[in-house]
Amino acid sequence: MKIVVFACNWCSYAGADLAGVSRLKYPEDVKIIRVMCSGMVNPAWILRAFRQGADGVVIAGCHPGDCHYMVGNYYAKKRYILLKELLNFIGFEDERLKLLWASASEGKKFAEEMAAFKNVVENLGEQEKLRWKE
């Protein structure tokens, strides 16, 4: 399984870091890409990740109201809902896309959510619908 996490620099990335420092285990399939804000995650990146073979994609950002840039995570959520609905509409498993609020102190939550998400993705099996083949 390949899971790509776009984690915001200020909360979720620090949260993931905390999980590591606290020696909390989360699936090694999770690959974290640090972004400055969840609000900058372009839906095209998510589709690109699926095209390149990701089985699940997580957008991880600060809790509503906590965004370092005030409102970035609201935009993230807006895009997330639109993309999720559209993916579902064309028949793609929209469960493979997840939005996660995790603060810098929520290392435990981050690790648990990742394990749960991996479970979800594993139940869906490998993502074949958008994976690119020659």
Added chain:
Amino acid sequence: MRTSHSSQSLICWVIKMIYEGDFLKDAISNLLARGYKVFAPVKLGDFHLFREVKSAEEADFGYILPRNSAKIAVFPENEVLIKYSSWIDEIPFEETRIAIVGIKACDAKAIKLLDEHFLEGFVDPYYKSRREKLLTVAITCEEPGINCFCQSFGINPRKPEADVVFSRIGGKTFVNAYSDAGKDFLSEFNLRNEGEEEARLRQNFERETLEMRKIEIDVEKLKKSFESSYWKEVAVNCKSCGVCTYLCPTCFCFDIYDEGEKKGVRIRAWDSCQFPLHTLESSSHNPRAEKWQRLRNRFYDKFYYALRKGDYYCVGCGRCIDFCPAGIDIVSVISGVR
């Protein structure tokens, strides 16, 4: 370089036969059974598209022209040139024989024009590998479409330049072969020679001129009006999309690019001269930055520049007129040059 079965004029004999039964479907079944990759028109909703078919049932022949041109059989939308990792791993070539069933005179002529482009000078090996193995089974046109103008280029829609030509005249199925490959192919079928009365019927059918649009090409005028503001007026509503070029049976521009960093494929994919990125250089200089320049380029390409090779690069299929979202009409534009 020409393939052996491409030129109609070289052949002094022609077989003219009558077939009892559904020739086109039987032809597809026969070709498929012999391992051919068969491209034929498939009906999707209200329209037809040339596609690879796996059985005769998929094909449908109730059309004037399929939306896309038959060039996809020899020049597909995208094809892998090289598979690479640290160095070349594999160079894929088309191995199987290819057949197009249901091609019309305009598309058949277009393949001749593409031959000129891809096989003259440097030979394009990917095109050649397909072209050499190509068998064309053409249908004659009974009536023209609203924007057909193939007769302007000396194309006889009742006599396509193909290996095998199928016509339905007066309830009878006429099958003619115009090449060795076509003759070989027809030897697989139960045919009888046409009778005298039938021959007359066929000849009359072939001789009949269809009532269709006519394009007036004045090369001298084109030469003079290159800098005319006419082109800006024509292009005002142009959307710079690729419909005209992607549907055109004679357009051949393509792009090459690599997909995959460490391991991947070098792909060639169709490109359109109407896209501004087609000619954009890395220095940011773009020789055709404005849409009217690109539109003008397309028209001159077809009717003026191509003349150096001796032939117009248009076969009058009318697809670019039918599907231009802005209603730009190549016949009116060229005929109305000033």
Added chain:
Amino acid sequence: MNEVEKIREELKKSGAERIVAFVKKENEPREVLAVLSQKDIDKVTFSPLSVNNPAKLLMQLNGKVAVVAKGCDAMAIRQLIKEGKLKRENLFIVGISCRGVIDYRKLSKIEKLSEIREVRLEGEEVVLKMRNGEKRIPFAEVIEENCLYCEHPTPVIYDVLIGEAREGRKDFSDLEKLEKMSREERWEYWISQFERCIRCHACRSVCPLCYCEECIVDPSNLAISPMSTAEDKASYPRLLGKTVNAKDNAIYHIIRVLHHAGRCSGCGECERACPMELPLRKLERKLEKVVKEVFGYDLNEDIPFFSKLDMLGD
């Protein structure tokens, strides 16, 4: 005075130097958009075959322009004004309360186009003036499907209105069939549609809201300038190549449609332009529905959808 005469009259009264309106296309019954001056006003025509959206053309023109706009066209014009792409004071909008337009492709299946000379609407019937005589067909048979679910048949913005204001439809029943399908059925349906796409980018090129100088599917317009460095260009993200296959086409269409959430004017230019007849409007409609039902956003709001902050809770 009939509709066309009224339109000409209003365009003349506007005094605008340039007019964006429909004219007859040579050889075919359909009409195309043209940029005209006052002296060409007699060429202006209007019929149920005046299908195109003039909003994209307006963006190329400077100065005062008079334009003929149907309900959906006006939606696009207003959206472009909202986004700062057009100036209201430069426009004189002759609004037309629209009953819907004819699907040219449907018409071509019913009648031989070369025989048709003129098309007009009378009650619930389309009157076709043929080379020999006249023919009547029910409008319902040839109306564009998109028009059946039009929310704003009457222009939301105009200087003069021709025809009487009409009520639009506000439901999304056109999506029901797809929404009721199972996920796998939906995937099969859509992938068989996307498979046809040849990526000619006509949908993008005709869309009045696709005005970006650079599109995400073929970036580098902006990366390549005299000032940009090699690193700029080399590291510029290329999210999608030119490869034509069902999956890449799906990604292209999803990205394109996502950019129209809360903006799409519903003119249906994308579907009309598509030579492969992809049901692109369905994707847009789905987003319209989400925007309306999840976000409670109304296209008539002054704040653009994407700029609006939605406090949707956790």
Added chain:
Amino acid sequence: MMQNPYVPYKAQIVEIRDEVRGPRPIKTFKMKLVDRERFDYKSGQGCLVSIFGKGESWFTIANSPTRPDLEFSVLKTGKVTAKLHEMKVGDLVGIRGPLGRPFPLDEWKGMNILTIGGGIGQTPLRAIYQYVIDKENDYGDLTIIYGARSSRDLVYREELFKLIEEGYNVHLSIDNPEPGWKYFVGFVPDNVKRIKPEAKNTIAITCGPPIMIKITLNVLKELGFKEDQIYTTLERRMKCGIGKCGKCRIESYYVCRDGPVFSYAELSSMLEKI
């Protein structure tokens, strides 16, 4: 040319020279073919240098066929060139070539050769003057006029200074004054005006930024050069290199196959003005 013109030869970088440093660096790469002997080419022809995963770029061969190996001077400007600039001696690249129509150097035997270059445009001209120097007896006088924005932007600087020392007719220029600069200050066309090269029995080859070429052409015409005495090389976006993909097309010419060398007479007969 190879069987499949889309498949490159394997080549190894054997030497890298920094020509220009700064934000728009130019490096010259010397390459050797790995699996085969060097191919025959002529001055003015080019190659497509191919890096799998990045793409291909066209470069004119920067040295004369009379000199060993293949040299390419590369301005760092995009994806492929940025990668090339990161490469080291010993790295492998692909080369497709030789492509295009060369300078008709055989026709020019016995004539005086005048090269007028600007910036990176000196590259094809270098392939000419090296050839003319190596076959001195076949040609008349050689005059090299070359200029760049500043002395740091001069390509093949050391080589040119050495030619001056050896007594060759080399005229350098830079756009703006610099301390210690002994040669002309000003634009290249002004330098041509100043030098007033003799038009009789002379072939002028000019290459550089489009605006420079444009003005230089006017200057040359004033000096009495005829259209068929002036040659230039064109630049276009190229992909296939063999006249198939249509990107570099001008009228019915493909710059990659029928160019990049064109005489001014040919260019002025075209409708599309360059």
